[in-house]
Amino acid sequence: MASIQQSSLKLGDINVEIAESGSGRPVVFLHSGDGLANCDPFIERLASSCRVIAPSHPGFGHTDMPPQYHAIDDLAYFYLDLFAQMKLKDAILVGASFGGWVAAEIAIRSCAHISRLVLVDAVGIRNSKDETAVDIQDVFTLHPDEAARRAYVEPAKWKKGPDACTDDELFVIARNREGLALFGWSPYMYNPLLKRWLHRIGVPTLVLWGEQDGIVSPDYGRAYAEAIPGAKFELIKGASHHPQVEQPVAVAGAVAKFAGIALA
Numbered sequence: 001m002a003s004i005q006q007s008s009l010k011l012g013d014i015n016v017e018i019a020e021s022g023s024g025r026p027v028v029f030l031h032s033g034d035g036l037a038n039c040d041p042f043i044e045r046l047a048s049s050c051r052v053i054a055p056s057h058p059g060f061g062h063t064d065m066p067p068q069y070h071a072i073d074d075l076a077y078f079y080l081d082l083f084a085q086m087k088l089k090d091a092i093l094v095g096a097s098f099g100g101w102v103a104a105e106i107a108i109r110s111c112a113h114i115s116r117l118v119l120v121d122a123v124g125i126r127n128s129k130d131e132t133a134v135d136i137q138d139v140f141t142l143h144p145d146e147a148a149r150r151a152y153v154e155p156a157k158w159k160k161g162p163d164a165c166t167d168d169e170l171f172v173i174a175r176n177r178e179g180l181a182l183f184g185w186s187p188y189m190y191n192p193l194l195k196r197w198l199h200r201i202g203v204p205t206l207v208l209w210g211e212q213d214g215i216v217s218p219d220y221g222r223a224y225a226e227a228i229p230g231a232k233f234e235l236i237k238g239a240s241h242h243p244q245v246e247q248p249v250a251v252a253g254a255v256a257k258f259a260g261i262a263l264a
Contacts, residue, residue, distance in 0.1 A: 002047040004040060011082050014064045017056040022047025025261065026091040028083070028114075029054040030099030032242060033139070033180035035061050035172055038158055042248035046255065048264040050092075055082065057102070059179030061172055072124075072183055072191055076105035083113040092259050096120040096244050097215075098180060101189070107205075108197040116259050117205040119224065120251065121213055121241050123184075125195040127223045136189045137215045140181065150214030151241040158245060198227040205231040206258045208251060210239035232258070 002022040009016050019036055021043055027050045031039065036054055046052050058078055059065035069075070079102065083091070093114040095103025100122025107117050123136050139147045148155035162170060205228045209221035218235060225233040236243040236250055244251045256263045 002044060004043055004047075008062075009085075011078070011085055014058060014066055014078075015062075016058075016064075016082065017062040019043065019052075019054040021052050022050050024050045025259070026050070026088055027052045027255070027259075028088070028091050028093050030079075030093070030095040030102050031056070031060070032097035032099055033176060033184070034097075034242070035176045037169075037172075038242075038245045039248075042244040042252055045248055045252035045263065049256065049261055053086075053088075055079075057099070057179060059182060060176045065179065070182065072101065072105055075102050075183065076109055079106050080110055080113075088113040090115045092116040092118065092255065094118040094120065094255055095122060097123060097241060098184060098189070100124065101184075101191075101194075104194060104198065104201070105191070107201045107203065108194070109200075111201070111203045115203055117201060117203050118208060118255050118258065119205065120208045120244055121210055121216060121221065122207070122224060123189040123216060124191060125198075125224060125227070126187075126190045126192065127195075127220055135216065135220055138188060139215070140185075147215075153212055153238060153240050153246055158242075195227055198224075199229055201228050201231075204258070206254070207231055207233045208243060208254055209233070209235055210241055210243045210246070211235045211237050212240045215241040 004019050004021040007018050027046055043052050056063040091114045093103050100119040101124030104124050128135050148159045152158050207225040209218045222233055225231040236247050239246040
């Protein structure tokens with residue numbers, strides 16, 4: 001099994017933290033608001049036959065937060081610059097939850113570096129025309145236990161209490177939450193303009209969704225897929241909002257099958 005290497009690179013003045021593993025066709029994984037916690041099995045499974053590149057977003061993990069960044073657009077253009085600097089070609093772009101939103105924002109602007117797009121329980125759009133309806137559960141106002149119950153089939157298996165975390169893990173958790181609030185606070189976790197531009201995504205797209213997602217329902221995922229030309233929609237059994245954590249083998253297998261890659 002390929003080991004995961006932690007490294008960093010400079011993009012302009014920004015120090016970018018990157019987890020990387022494997023070799024072969026590049027797969028870029030854009031993490032959720034929880035960062036890369038518990039994602040090692042998913043990364044390692046894909047890395048059996050691919051080169052997996054998993055950066056921490058600006059303001060998340062240990063990646064610098066440029067003071068001029070304040071909107072989701074900044075992250076989309078940041079990644080387009082990063083892909084160009086890394087000279088990525090024929091990459092599979094996989095985004096989960098908040099990272100799925102970022103991935104969609106990238107793809108509506110340019111697919112020059114990617115040939116496949118996979119959105120896993122992605123946020124980023126609004127479906128309901130009723131302003132009082134809740135499309136995306138607010139993880140900032142829910143009690144932490146309720147948020148975890150909605151996000152995981154077995155929350156106790158994945159959510160660690162603060163007493164069980166190292167100082168660095170607590171630092172990253174706080175930083176991730178701060179970054180998520182900065183980019184997704186108002187309007188909450190969506191861009192009012194994104195849905196109208198999803199037709200610009202010009203690469204084959206797969207939308208994967210946890211069958212028991214209590215943060216954004218499978219119907220939300222189906223609407224996401226319907227707005228992207230030719231997109232396929234699949235449910236992941238035994239998973240809620242973070243299938244790449246709860247069902248890493250199933251999600252890696254779905255990504256590989258979609259991209260025509262045989263995992264070792």
